[in-house]
Amino acid sequence: DTAVSQTPKYLVTQMGNDKSIKCEQNLGHDTMYWYKQDSKKFLKIMFSYNNKELIINETVPNRFSPKSPDKAHLNLHINSLELGDSAVYFCASSQVGRGLTGELFFGEGSRLTVL
Amino acid sequence: GEDVEQSLFLSVREGDSSVINCTYTDSSSTYLYWYKQEPGAGLQLLTYIFSNMDMKQDQRLTVLLNKKDKHLSLRIADTQTGDSAIYFCAESISGNTGKLIFGQGTTLQVKP
Numbered sequence: 001d002t003a004v005s006q007t008p009k010y011l012v013t014q015m016g017n018d019k020s021i022k023c024e025q026n027l028g029h030d031t032m033y034w035y036k037q038d039s040k041k042f043l044k045i046m047f048s049y050n051n052k053e054l055i056i057n058e059t060v061p062n063r064f065s066p067k068s069p070d071k072a073h074l075n076l077h078i079n080s081l082e083l084g085d086s087a088v089y090f091c092a093s094s095q096v097g098r099g100l101t102g103e104l105f106f107g108e109g110s111r112l113t114v115l
Numbered sequence: 116g117e118d119v120e121q122s123l124f125l126s127v128r129e130g131d132s133s134v135i136n137c138t139y140t141d142s143s144s145t146y147l148y149w150y151k152q153e154p155g156a157g158l159q160l161l162t163y164i165f166s167n168m169d170m171k172q173d174q175r176l177t178v179l180l181n182k183k184d185k186h187l188s189l190r191i192a193d194t195q196t197g198d199s200a201i202y203f204c205a206e207s208i209s210g211n212t213g214k215l216i217f218g219q220g221t222t223l224q225v226k227p
Contacts, residue, residue, distance in 0.1 A: 004157075031213045041201055043158075043217040055212055090157055096213035101146055104215055106157035 003027050006091045006107035013081060014115055020077045021110045023091030031055075032074035033104065034066060035090040043090070049074055050096065078112075086114045121204050121218035128226050133191040135221045137204030140185065144206040147180060148215065149189045152201045161189070161202070191223075199225045 006023040013019055025032060033056075034046040048056035049068040063079045078085060091107040118140045127133045139147065145166055150158040164171045164178045164187070171178045177190040187204055204218040 033213070041152075041220045041222075043203065043220070045214055045216075048212060048214060050213075056214055094213045101163055102207050102213050102215070103148070103160050103163065104150075104158070104213075106159070108157045109155075 004091055004093055004105050004107040006110050008110060009108060010111050012113045012115065015081055015083060017081050018077070018079045019081060019112070020075055021089055021091075021112075022073070022075045023107060024073050025093040025105070026072065027093055027105060029093040029095045029105070030071055031094050031096045032068065032071070033092040033094075034074065034076050035092060037088040037090060037109070039087070047076075081114045083114050086112055088112070119204055119206055119216050119218035121221045123219065124222050124224070126224040126226065127194050129194060129196055131194055133194045133198070133223055133225075135189045135202050135204075135223065137187040137218050138185055139187065139204070139206045139216075141206055141208055141216070142182070142185065144208070146207045147187050148205040148207075149178065150203040150205060150217075152203065152220070158203060194223075194225050196225045196227060199223055
Protein backbone atom coordinates (compact mmCIF):
# COMPACT_ATOMS: atom_id res chain seq x y z
CA ASP A 1 0.00 0.00 0.00
CA THR A 2 1.40 3.37 -1.01
CA ALA A 3 1.46 5.71 1.97
CA VAL A 4 1.60 9.04 0.08
CA SER A 5 0.53 8.88 -3.54
CA GLN A 6 0.48 11.70 -6.03
CA THR A 7 -0.73 11.91 -9.62
CA PRO A 8 0.30 12.41 -12.29
CA LYS A 9 3.92 11.31 -12.07
CA TYR A 10 4.83 13.20 -15.22
CA LEU A 11 3.20 16.25 -16.72
CA VAL A 12 4.31 18.02 -19.91
CA THR A 13 2.38 21.12 -20.90
CA GLN A 14 2.59 24.43 -22.73
CA MET A 15 3.19 27.82 -21.17
CA GLY A 16 -0.03 29.54 -20.17
CA ASN A 17 -1.96 26.34 -19.46
CA ASP A 18 -3.56 25.43 -16.13
CA LYS A 19 -2.77 22.09 -14.49
CA SER A 20 -3.44 20.21 -11.25
CA ILE A 21 -1.53 17.66 -9.21
CA LYS A 22 -3.35 15.48 -6.70
CA CYS A 23 -2.09 13.94 -3.49
CA GLU A 24 -3.54 11.45 -1.06
CA GLN A 25 -2.14 9.92 2.12
CA ASN A 26 -3.43 6.87 3.97
CA LEU A 27 -1.29 7.29 7.08
CA GLY A 28 -3.91 9.10 9.13
CA HIS A 29 -1.64 12.16 9.41
CA ASP A 30 -3.11 15.56 10.15
CA THR A 31 -0.63 17.68 8.21
CA MET A 32 0.20 17.69 4.50
CA TYR A 33 2.71 19.68 2.47
CA TRP A 34 3.78 20.64 -1.01
CA TYR A 35 7.51 20.98 -1.67
CA LYS A 36 9.16 22.08 -4.90
CA GLN A 37 12.48 20.58 -6.02
CA ASP A 38 14.28 22.53 -8.71
CA SER A 39 16.79 21.33 -11.29
CA LYS A 40 19.63 21.73 -8.76
CA LYS A 41 17.76 19.40 -6.37
CA PHE A 42 17.07 22.24 -3.94
CA LEU A 43 13.92 21.39 -1.97
CA LYS A 44 11.73 24.23 -0.75
CA ILE A 45 8.44 24.18 1.11
CA MET A 46 5.51 25.83 -0.63
CA PHE A 47 2.41 25.11 1.47
CA SER A 48 1.28 23.21 4.50
CA TYR A 49 -2.21 22.26 5.63
CA ASN A 50 -3.20 21.02 9.08
CA ASN A 51 -6.64 19.43 9.25
CA LYS A 52 -7.71 21.24 6.06
CA GLU A 53 -6.45 24.60 7.33
CA LEU A 54 -3.63 26.45 5.57
CA ILE A 55 -0.81 27.02 8.06
CA ILE A 56 2.21 27.70 5.85
CA ASN A 57 2.29 29.73 2.65
CA GLU A 58 5.85 30.48 1.65
CA THR A 59 5.59 33.51 -0.64
CA VAL A 60 4.40 31.39 -3.51
CA PRO A 61 2.86 33.26 -6.49
CA ASN A 62 -0.93 33.51 -6.51
CA ARG A 63 -0.98 31.30 -9.60
CA PHE A 64 -0.46 28.37 -7.21
CA SER A 65 -3.56 27.42 -5.26
CA PRO A 66 -3.61 24.47 -2.89
CA LYS A 67 -6.86 22.85 -1.86
CA SER A 68 -7.49 20.37 0.91
CA PRO A 69 -10.96 18.80 0.73
CA ASP A 70 -10.17 16.64 3.76
CA LYS A 71 -7.12 15.88 5.85
CA ALA A 72 -6.14 12.92 3.64
CA HIS A 73 -6.00 14.94 0.42
CA LEU A 74 -4.04 17.98 -0.70
CA ASN A 75 -4.20 19.10 -4.31
CA LEU A 76 -2.18 21.76 -6.10
CA HIS A 77 -3.60 23.79 -8.94
CA ILE A 78 -1.33 25.98 -11.04
CA ASN A 79 -2.70 28.67 -13.36
CA SER A 80 -0.96 30.29 -16.32
CA LEU A 81 2.06 28.03 -16.20
CA GLU A 82 5.49 29.60 -16.76
CA LEU A 83 8.79 28.06 -17.83
CA GLY A 84 10.16 28.59 -14.31
CA ASP A 85 7.46 26.35 -12.89
CA SER A 86 9.24 23.33 -14.37
CA ALA A 87 10.32 21.25 -11.37
CA VAL A 88 9.48 18.14 -9.40
CA TYR A 89 6.66 18.75 -6.92
CA PHE A 90 6.60 16.55 -3.86
CA CYS A 91 3.67 15.99 -1.61
CA ALA A 92 4.41 14.94 1.98
CA SER A 93 2.55 14.29 5.20
CA SER A 94 3.39 14.12 8.88
CA GLN A 95 1.81 13.92 12.30
CA VAL A 96 2.72 17.05 14.19
CA GLY A 97 2.61 17.33 17.93
CA ARG A 98 4.54 17.45 21.16
CA GLY A 99 6.75 14.43 21.61
CA LEU A 100 6.46 13.36 17.98
CA THR A 101 9.43 13.33 15.63
CA GLY A 102 7.64 15.24 12.88
CA GLU A 103 9.06 12.92 10.25
CA LEU A 104 7.87 13.74 6.74
CA PHE A 105 6.62 10.95 4.50
CA PHE A 106 7.08 11.86 0.85
CA GLY A 107 5.27 10.88 -2.31
CA GLU A 108 7.23 9.83 -5.40
CA GLY A 109 7.04 13.29 -6.93
CA SER A 110 5.33 14.81 -9.96
CA ARG A 111 7.72 16.05 -12.63
CA LEU A 112 6.25 19.09 -14.36
CA THR A 113 7.80 20.26 -17.62
CA VAL A 114 6.56 23.53 -19.10
CA LEU A 115 7.43 24.07 -22.77
CA GLY B 116 17.13 33.29 9.08
CA GLU B 117 16.51 29.67 8.32
CA ASP B 118 19.32 28.06 6.41
CA VAL B 119 20.83 24.59 6.09
CA GLU B 120 24.06 24.06 4.16
CA GLN B 121 25.79 20.96 2.87
CA SER B 122 28.62 20.24 0.50
CA LEU B 123 27.29 19.21 -2.91
CA PHE B 124 29.31 16.15 -3.79
CA LEU B 125 31.22 13.28 -2.18
CA SER B 126 32.94 10.38 -3.91
CA VAL B 127 34.21 7.30 -2.05
CA ARG B 128 35.32 3.77 -2.84
CA GLU B 129 33.16 0.81 -1.93
CA GLY B 130 33.99 -0.39 1.57
CA ASP B 131 35.24 3.00 2.75
CA SER B 132 33.41 5.20 5.24
CA SER B 133 31.50 8.23 4.00
CA VAL B 134 31.02 11.36 6.07
CA ILE B 135 28.46 13.93 4.97
CA ASN B 136 28.44 17.25 6.81
CA CYS B 137 25.73 19.83 7.39
CA THR B 138 25.42 23.15 9.19
CA TYR B 139 22.13 24.68 10.29
CA THR B 140 21.01 27.97 11.79
CA ASP B 141 17.95 27.46 14.00
CA SER B 142 19.30 26.68 17.45
CA SER B 143 15.79 25.86 18.68
CA SER B 144 15.35 22.94 16.26
CA THR B 145 13.95 19.99 18.17
CA TYR B 146 14.90 17.33 15.65
CA LEU B 147 17.44 17.09 12.87
CA TYR B 148 17.04 14.59 10.07
CA TRP B 149 18.88 12.81 7.32
CA TYR B 150 16.89 11.86 4.22
CA LYS B 151 17.99 9.80 1.23
CA GLN B 152 16.77 10.36 -2.33
CA GLU B 153 17.44 7.77 -5.01
CA PRO B 154 17.09 8.73 -8.70
CA GLY B 155 13.50 9.33 -9.73
CA ALA B 156 12.15 8.73 -6.25
CA GLY B 157 10.90 10.69 -3.28
CA LEU B 158 12.85 11.32 -0.11
CA GLN B 159 12.99 8.64 2.54
CA LEU B 160 13.95 9.20 6.14
CA LEU B 161 17.25 7.52 7.01
CA THR B 162 17.57 8.61 10.58
CA TYR B 163 16.96 11.52 12.94
CA ILE B 164 18.46 12.85 16.12
CA PHE B 165 16.82 14.68 19.00
CA SER B 166 18.49 17.98 19.79
CA ASN B 167 19.52 16.97 23.31
CA MET B 168 21.59 14.06 21.99
CA ASP B 169 25.08 14.33 20.58
CA MET B 170 25.30 10.94 18.91
CA LYS B 171 23.00 8.30 17.50
CA GLN B 172 24.03 4.98 15.96
CA ASP B 173 21.81 2.86 13.76
CA GLN B 174 23.57 -0.12 12.14
CA ARG B 175 25.98 1.37 9.55
CA LEU B 176 24.82 4.92 10.22
CA THR B 177 26.26 7.24 12.87
CA VAL B 178 24.89 10.73 13.40
CA LEU B 179 26.92 13.29 15.31
CA LEU B 180 25.43 16.55 16.54
CA ASN B 181 27.46 19.52 17.76
CA LYS B 182 24.88 22.00 19.02
CA LYS B 183 27.43 24.64 19.89
CA ASP B 184 28.69 24.79 16.30
CA LYS B 185 25.27 23.88 14.80
CA HIS B 186 26.96 21.07 12.92
CA LEU B 187 25.45 17.71 12.00
CA SER B 188 27.19 14.82 10.28
CA LEU B 189 26.20 11.46 8.89
CA ARG B 190 28.76 8.68 8.75
CA ILE B 191 28.04 5.62 6.64
CA ALA B 192 30.34 2.72 7.46
CA ASP B 193 31.34 0.17 4.81
CA THR B 194 29.74 2.22 2.04
CA GLN B 195 28.12 0.12 -0.71
CA THR B 196 27.24 0.98 -4.31
CA GLY B 197 23.59 0.88 -3.25
CA ASP B 198 24.29 3.85 -0.98
CA SER B 199 24.81 6.06 -4.04
CA ALA B 200 22.09 8.71 -3.77
CA ILE B 201 21.49 12.30 -2.70
CA TYR B 202 21.51 12.84 1.06
CA PHE B 203 19.57 15.74 2.56
CA CYS B 204 20.05 17.22 5.98
CA ALA B 205 16.93 18.91 7.44
CA GLU B 206 16.03 20.82 10.57
CA SER B 207 12.64 21.25 12.17
CA ILE B 208 11.56 24.82 12.69
CA SER B 209 10.09 25.80 16.05
CA GLY B 210 6.38 26.51 16.27
CA ASN B 211 5.03 22.99 15.86
CA THR B 212 3.99 23.57 12.24
CA GLY B 213 5.89 20.52 11.06
CA LYS B 214 7.93 22.68 8.68
CA LEU B 215 11.33 21.25 7.77
CA ILE B 216 14.11 23.23 6.13
CA PHE B 217 16.29 21.14 3.85
CA GLY B 218 19.89 21.55 2.80
CA GLN B 219 20.71 21.48 -0.90
CA GLY B 220 21.64 17.81 -0.78
CA THR B 221 24.97 15.98 -1.04
CA THR B 222 25.36 13.60 -3.97
CA LEU B 223 27.23 10.52 -2.79
CA GLN B 224 29.00 8.57 -5.52
CA VAL B 225 30.30 5.14 -4.54
CA LYS B 226 32.89 3.66 -6.88
CA PRO B 227 33.34 -0.11 -7.04
